[in-house]
Amino acid sequence: MMPPLEGGGHSYLILKNFPEIKIVGIDRDEYALKIAEEKLKKFNGRFTLIKESFRNVDTVLKSLRLEKVEGFLFDLGVSMFQLKMERGFSFQREEHLDMRMDTAQKLTAYDVVNFYPKAALEKIIKEYGEEKFYRRIVKNIVEYRKKKRIQTTKELADIVCRSYPSSLRRGRIHPATKTFQAIRIEVNDELGEIKEGISKAIDLLKHEGIIQVISFHSLEDRTVKNIFREAKRLKKLKILTKKPITPGKEEIEKNPPSRSAKLRAGKRL
């Protein structure tokens, strides 16, 4: 049976189906690496797992004395297990406002929500959340934190809900979805990581090497599309996916979180 694509799932299938391939796996979440190590153990000797950020892909390869590689696969965003662990990514349960992928990092969602200036919070929720009620949300956050620190995901989710017009509070998508996405992107500097990591990866590809990136929301996908376009303009990359590849009905049924996935690929010139 196919293992779920969580915790080393892609690596598992690549190692299984391509016996000549070796993998270097990078994740900034130590726990993700532990799960992957367990899942991949039967391929011992063919993989190296390193706790690092995507933006440091160059130093990772250097430390392994690898100058260039044949391929990159980036699977962006958060894992299902990260959402399920008590890391404050989810507004479905009451958890401390954390949202760090790398638990050794200093900045948490608590810091962003309680200490960022009003204008910075507005910019983040507007741009990273694409949230049209950002002004009301931030006004209510700032009023609340004058009286008391915002400690939990539930407190934040309630503030966001109250900021929505009452007619929109019970829609299909929870009102806190966009605000949580925005704060998570800020805490983990997700777009900065993508820009730096993917640009470096394109430079670290061998001639005709392939880069593939799976993203999960429009801001990520737009960032990837722009990096690929720029690399094409510089004659570094041939874009292999005019439009991103999306999962079919069958895959979405088997793996519902894949429904928003978009894969873009390019070949090094």
Ligand SMILES: C[S@@+](CC[C@H](N)C(=O)[O-])C[C@H]1O[C@@H](n2cnc3c(N)ncnc32)[C@H](O)[C@@H]1O
């Ligand atoms: C969608 S999951 C990928 C799951 C993976 N395909 C697998 O099969 O295990 C995204 C993973 O990327 C990691 N991640 C996200 N952004 C990262 C970054 N900038 N640097 C390092 N790891 C990152 C997260 O910690 C998470 O474990």
